[in-house]
Amino acid sequence: MAETTSAATLTATDVTMAYQTQRGHTVLALDRVSLDVRRGEFVSLIGPSGCGKSTLLYILGGLRRQSSGEIVLDGQRVTGPTPRKVGFVFQDYTLFPWRTIISNVEVGLEFRGIGKRERRERAEHNLDLVGLGAFANAYPSELSGGMQQRVAIARALSMDPEILLMDEPFGALDEQTRTVLGEELARILEKTGKTIVFVTHSLSEAVFLSDRVVVMSARPGRIKEILTVDEPRPRQPDFSTSRSFTDLRNGLFELLHEEVRAATLAEMSGAGGDGRRG
Amino acid sequence: MGTAGVARRERLTVVAIQLGLAAVVVAIWVYQTRVGRVSPILLPRPERVLQEFPELLRDPVFWNSLRVTALELVGAFALAAISGLLVGVVVGRWAPAARVATPLLAWAQTVPIILFYPICILLFGIGPMSKVAFGGFYGFFPIAANTVLALSTVPARYLSAAAALGASRRQTVTRVLIPAARPLILSGVRLGAALCLIGVLAGELLGSTDGLGYRIASSSGSFRTPELYAYITVALVLVAIFNLAITRADDRNAQA
Numbered sequence: 001m002a003e004t005t006s007a008a009t010l011t012a013t014d015v016t017m018a019y020q021t022q023r024g025h026t027v028l029a030l031d032r033v034s035l036d037v038r039r040g041e042f043v044s045l046i047g048p049s050g051c052g053k054s055t056l057l058y059i060l061g062g063l064r065r066q067s068s069g070e071i072v073l074d075g076q077r078v079t080g081p082t083p084r085k086v087g088f089v090f091q092d093y094t095l096f097p098w099r100t101i102i103s104n105v106e107v108g109l110e111f112r113g114i115g116k117r118e119r120r121e122r123a124e125h126n127l128d129l130v131g132l133g134a135f136a137n138a139y140p141s142e143l144s145g146g147m148q149q150r151v152a153i154a155r156a157l158s159m160d161p162e163i164l165l166m167d168e169p170f171g172a173l174d175e176q177t178r179t180v181l182g183e184e185l186a187r188i189l190e191k192t193g194k195t196i197v198f199v200t201h202s203l204s205e206a207v208f209l210s211d212r213v214v215v216m217s218a219r220p221g222r223i224k225e226i227l228t229v230d231e232p233r234p235r236q237p238d239f240s241t242s243r244s245f246t247d248l249r250n251g252l253f254e255l256l257h258e259e260v261r262a263a264t265l266a267e268m269s270g271a272g273g274d275g276r277r278g
Numbered sequence: 279m280g281t282a283g284v285a286r287r288e289r290l291t292v293v294a295i296q297l298g299l300a301a302v303v304v305a306i307w308v309y310q311t312r313v314g315r316v317s318p319i320l321l322p323r324p325e326r327v328l329q330e331f332p333e334l335l336r337d338p339v340f341w342n343s344l345r346v347t348a349l350e351l352v353g354a355f356a357l358a359a360i361s362g363l364l365v366g367v368v369v370g371r372w373a374p375a376a377r378v379a380t381p382l383l384a385w386a387q388t389v390p391i392i393l394f395y396p397i398c399i400l401l402f403g404i405g406p407m408s409k410v411a412f413g414g415f416y417g418f419f420p421i422a423a424n425t426v427l428a429l430s431t432v433p434a435r436y437l438s439a440a441a442a443l444g445a446s447r448r449q450t451v452t453r454v455l456i457p458a459a460r461p462l463i464l465s466g467v468r469l470g471a472a473l474c475l476i477g478v479l480a481g482e483l484l485g486s487t488d489g490l491g492y493r494i495a496s497s498s499g500s501f502r503t504p505e506l507y508a509y510i511t512v513a514l515v516l517v518a519i520f521n522l523a524i525t526r527a528d529d530r531n532a533q534a
Contacts, residue, residue, distance in 0.1 A: 081442050094438070094439040098458070155443070
């Protein structure tokens with residue numbers, strides 16, 4: 001188990017995000033959200049659609065600027081992307097289709113100015129880690145969605161960041177693939193010891209992978225409750241059929257249900273803003 | 279054998295049918311001129327057209343016309359490509375300008391640009407300059423329009439990924455923006471090149487003192503039909519060579 005008792009690595013303090021819709025309404029996506037992520041910890045963000053959980057992730061990674069509040073990473077204020085410390089895995093993979101798989105994995109190292117030999121070595125290592133070494137010279141379009149997402153994970157890992165921010169990485173995949181990739185991820189993360197913030201829709205995924213699950217309320221996004229999953233890591237597949245897993249999952253369901261209900265009713269009455277993904 | 283063999287046989291069949299269709303056209307041509315139903319002034323016998331070629335190849339006038347047209351084409355294409363890419367990059371990288379320019383450029387492509395040719399003649403005279411200007415003007419629109427479209431529609435998620443992976447401004451442009459936009463830009467350049475050639479030949483046909491288009495117009499005007507058909511054939515060969523060259527350049531870039 002990683003030293004989860006150490007000081008927070010990534011801290012959000014009173015983060016608020018408001019934006020204008022095209023029709024001129026102001027939408028409050030996040031309302032004074034404060035969160036500490038500790039070193040080596042796996043934290044999931046879960047909440048109804050449009051609750052701002054992806055927005056929070058983008059703000060944590062410096063890819064989007066909050067309206068007010070502060071993000072601090074290892075004692076330093078975050079004002080933009082910090083590729084040396086924070087890696088990103090996007091929902092829609094975002095591999096570059098004109099590059100081969102290996103060249104996609106090493107692209108961040110290329111941006112950093114690392115020599116061809118070294119970056120190729122590191123890329124190969126990480127591609128092997130996600131089990132896709134055989135596809136180094138293929139193009140992204142030749143791979144399935146699940147495989148592309150593993151490449152995207154290898155790409156993020158090859159930058160050797162301390163923290164990995166993952167935005168519904170398995171959201172576009174079917175249930176079976178999602179489960180297997182979740183187990184794979186648990187295995188990989190145990191080897192690399194990264195700190196993870198993970199946005200998901202899936203209750204099972206959140207419980208299976210996380211040390212803590214952050215439940216967010218319907219828009220405006222606030223932190224409703226934080227659930228702790230006291231199960232040693234690495235998690236084994238039989239954890240997902242255990243009694244404690246089911247209890248945690250049900251507890252999470254109760255917490256989320258009223259929020260999803262509120263969000264859906266708001267959407268149906270047309271008060272849900274412009275329906276942008278949060 | 280397997281799928282590769284099947285694919286090859288399919289390709290051969292397609293080529294055979296295409297050659298067959300060409301043979302049918304030639305056969306109808308031969309038959310109609312033999313029977314004498316068509317006046318040789320309107321449609322000369324194929325062998326009569328063939329006989330023109332040795333003469334043509336010895337004729338310095340022919341070589342000069344070919345040279346003039348080729349130079350006008352090179353000039354027009356350079357003009358269209360440089361101005362189209364320049365305008366496209368400036369407009370495409372600036373979202374408000376792209377919103378204003380995109381419908382205008384799309385609309386310009388439906389306008390019969392040939393209407394502006396008389397203005398070109400007024401501005402640049404009857405010589406090669408008016409053909410360069412007109413061909414360049416003709417080819418400008420698809421190149422500019424596709425460049426604007428290509429740059430303004432590069433998915434934002436590629437740019438987010440580049441930012442998260444630590445790309446500098448320059449790296450974002452050279453390693454992400456340009457490769458992402460390249461296929462669409464190149465198809466615009468290809469279309470623009472074809473339009474340059476149309477513009478140059480049309481310009482020569484309508485008012486000029488030299489070039490393949492001028493020879494076609496003058497041999498038609500004096501009923502030298504075998505020569506007319508021979509010049510048209512030469513123009514078609516030029517089109518084929520030019521298009522092949524552009525497509526080749528395109529393919530090579532795609533692999534790089």
